[in-house]
Amino acid sequence: MARFILMRLMHSIPLLIAIIALILLMLQLIPGDPVQAMVGDYPVSPAFREAITKQYHLDDPFPTRLLSYFTNLVQGDFGYSYQFQRPVLDLILTHAPRTILLTVTGFAFAIPVGILIGLISGTTPNRRTDHLVTTASLLVYAIPSFWLGQILVLGLSVKLGWFPTQGMQPMISRAQGFDWFLERVHYIALPALAFAVHEGTRFARIMRASVIDTLSQGYIMTARAKGLSRSSIIRKHVLRNSSLPLVTIAGYAFGTALGGAVLLETVFAWPGLGLLFVQAVRMRDNMTVVAVVIFAAIAIILINLIVDVLYALLDPRIRSRA
Amino acid sequence: MSSFQSQKPNMLLDVCNLKVHLAVDGKTVRAVDGVDFAVAPGEVVGIVGESGSGKSTLARAIIQLMPNVAIAELSGTIRFNDADLMTASGTVLRRLRRQNGFSMIFQDPLGYLNPTQKVGRQIAEALDNSDDNRVLALLHEVGLPKPHQVARSYPHELSGGMRQRVMIAIALASEPALLFADEPTTSLDATVQRQVLDTLRRLHKSRGMAIAIITHDLGVIAELCDRVYVMRGGKAVESGTVVDVFETPQHPYTAELIRLSTRHLQVAQQGAQRAAP
Numbered sequence: 001m002a003r004f005i006l007m008r009l010m011h012s013i014p015l016l017i018a019i020i021a022l023i024l025l026m027l028q029l030i031p032g033d034p035v036q037a038m039v040g041d042y043p044v045s046p047a048f049r050e051a052i053t054k055q056y057h058l059d060d061p062f063p064t065r066l067l068s069y070f071t072n073l074v075q076g077d078f079g080y081s082y083q084f085q086r087p088v089l090d091l092i093l094t095h096a097p098r099t100i101l102l103t104v105t106g107f108a109f110a111i112p113v114g115i116l117i118g119l120i121s122g123t124t125p126n127r128r129t130d131h132l133v134t135t136a137s138l139l140v141y142a143i144p145s146f147w148l149g150q151i152l153v154l155g156l157s158v159k160l161g162w163f164p165t166q167g168m169q170p171m172i173s174r175a176q177g178f179d180w181f182l183e184r185v186h187y188i189a190l191p192a193l194a195f196a197v198h199e200g201t202r203f204a205r206i207m208r209a210s211v212i213d214t215l216s217q218g219y220i221m222t223a224r225a226k227g228l229s230r231s232s233i234i235r236k237h238v239l240r241n242s243s244l245p246l247v248t249i250a251g252y253a254f255g256t257a258l259g260g261a262v263l264l265e266t267v268f269a270w271p272g273l274g275l276l277f278v279q280a281v282r283m284r285d286n287m288t289v290v291a292v293v294i295f296a297a298i299a300i301i302l303i304n305l306i307v308d309v310l311y312a313l314l315d316p317r318i319r320s321r322a
Numbered sequence: 323m324s325s326f327q328s329q330k331p332n333m334l335l336d337v338c339n340l341k342v343h344l345a346v347d348g349k350t351v352r353a354v355d356g357v358d359f360a361v362a363p364g365e366v367v368g369i370v371g372e373s374g375s376g377k378s379t380l381a382r383a384i385i386q387l388m389p390n391v392a393i394a395e396l397s398g399t400i401r402f403n404d405a406d407l408m409t410a411s412g413t414v415l416r417r418l419r420r421q422n423g424f425s426m427i428f429q430d431p432l433g434y435l436n437p438t439q440k441v442g443r444q445i446a447e448a449l450d451n452s453d454d455n456r457v458l459a460l461l462h463e464v465g466l467p468k469p470h471q472v473a474r475s476y477p478h479e480l481s482g483g484m485r486q487r488v489m490i491a492i493a494l495a496s497e498p499a500l501l502f503a504d505e506p507t508t509s510l511d512a513t514v515q516r517q518v519l520d521t522l523r524r525l526h527k528s529r530g531m532a533i534a535i536i537t538h539d540l541g542v543i544a545e546l547c548d549r550v551y552v553m554r555g556g557k558a559v560e561s562g563t564v565v566d567v568f569e570t571p572q573h574p575y576t577a578e579l580i581r582l583s584t585r586h587l588q589v590a591q592q593g594a595q596r597a598a599p
Binding site for chain 1: 385387389390415416417418419420421425426428430433434435436437438439444447448476478479489492493495496
């Protein structure tokens with residue numbers, strides 16, 4: 001297993017290099033003037049332009065800049081954001097935990113709820129409960145999460161005043177200990193709910209299909225022939241085997257979400273990577289854009305690796321092949 | 323006369339006029355159409371017929387293990403010892419499956435064993451007290467070498483013949499009075515088929531349990547069974563002792579089955595003679 005993990009990590013290095021080169025090239029191709037973007041609507045003096053161009057090597061050929069970027073990267077230098085006036089690594093390290101917090105909270109609800117709904121629905125296929133659950137989850141899944149987020153804000157925050165509309169903490173707070181925790185829960189509730197509802201209904205649909213498939217397998221017939229009760233068949237034979245496809249889908253969704261739920265973070269002004277990414281793109285802050293993409297790519301690569309390891313742990317057939 | 327009165331004395335299993343009609347794409351398929359079937363304690367009974375003749379459906383309907391299909395009609399009586407299986411509650415059926423009732427082994431052992439669980443655990447699950455020694459004893463009884471190692475293996479790590487023996491061990495765990503074997507050797511190589519048949523014969527002798535073998539292979543019937551039912555189109559067209567049915571078949575279909583089977587044998591013998599120097 002250790003060898004498998006090492007091999008996968010080795011394979012991901014060229015992949016990461018290709019992703020970084022590609023994103024730098026794409027940024028090179030898009031129109032716009034970074035020096036102009038830096039000063040906003042004011043006219044740029046030739047002296048200032050020359051100074052900035054020299055300082056950031058803007059007129060070096062692309063391969064030279066690519067090489068220097070990689071050289072800096074291996075030394076842990078992600079560059080300096082002249083828009084935020086902070087080192088890029090600093091920005092990432094501040095914003096990433098917020099996105100991780102939102103994603104983990106969302107998934108902590110989405111996965112168990114998705115599994116439970118999928119199990120209930122899949123073990124009673126084509127009955128009233130199943131029809132109800134399937135229709136409801138399809139309807140909810142069809143709602144884009146950013147729109148659902150806005151509806152939640154309008155209803156629960158603006159109209160009822162139960163939750164704050166935006167952000168992740170109050171401007172000024174003296175709360176400490178458990179009160180501080182409750183205050184944060186208050187802020188994260190709506191974005192996490194919008195996130196969890198969307199992902200949870202997706203997981204429920206995948207789980208339902210997987211449960212129906214598992215129930216048609218021969219070993220379920222064997223379990224029935226052994227005289228096992230329905231609940232113990234579901235617990236011992238259906239749950240684990242049906243969860244296998246969910247591990248892949250949830251893992252992929254988790255990796256993608258770590259790169260920043262751009263729309264959701266914008267709707268709730270959640271100061272995570274998604275929001276940082278949007279701001280950086282708007283300001284043509286290339287260094288930050290590239291760093292967010294690198295973080296997302298690393299997250300996806302690592303999560304995919306974890307998914308593969310989990311898959312091997314859950315399914316001994318894959319373990320043998322690995 | 324009620325069907326209960328028609329119960330033959332001393333029969334372990336007595337099925338009268340069993341009908342299983344399935345609803346498939348808006349049409350009714352008479353999978354089993356008025357079959358009478360009986361097994362005495364300790365008897366080996368064969369059910370033979372071509373694919374789609376209803377023999378597997380008959381067995382599954384008897385032990386109330388129908389796959390998830392729409393049933394248009396299910397009628398008749400099924401008596402097992404003192405229990406009426408057609409009206410038996412889930413609890414009664416589960417009790418019969420768990421202790422001294424009936425069990426079943428299936429054609430494709432790979433698909434019928436859970437791929438994510440070790441073999442030992444799957445056998446233990448069929449025992450009332452999951453005792454490791456009992457698991458090893460069962461693996462030993464079905465003729466598997468190194469039971470410790472087999473118990474710790476996953477199904478995909480075993481050969482086809484070993485997997486089928488594991489299925490037999492699972493089926494034996496509940497000490498059944500009647501074992502249904504649905505095409506137990508079809509998916510196996512010829513030499514492994516022989517080993518599995520020998521195992522079944524040995525278990526029948528040592529345990530004295532009744533066995534109902536479902537097969538399309540008359541050779542298996544001739545070798546193991548006391549009596550045979552010949553099925554075609556959902557009906558039992560003929561039944562009797564193996565000797566009677568093989569020597570004086572009453573139904574043209576049975577005669578044809580026997581003729582084809584002997585023809586295969588003759589062709590094989592001629593081939594062997596030609597190949598001989």
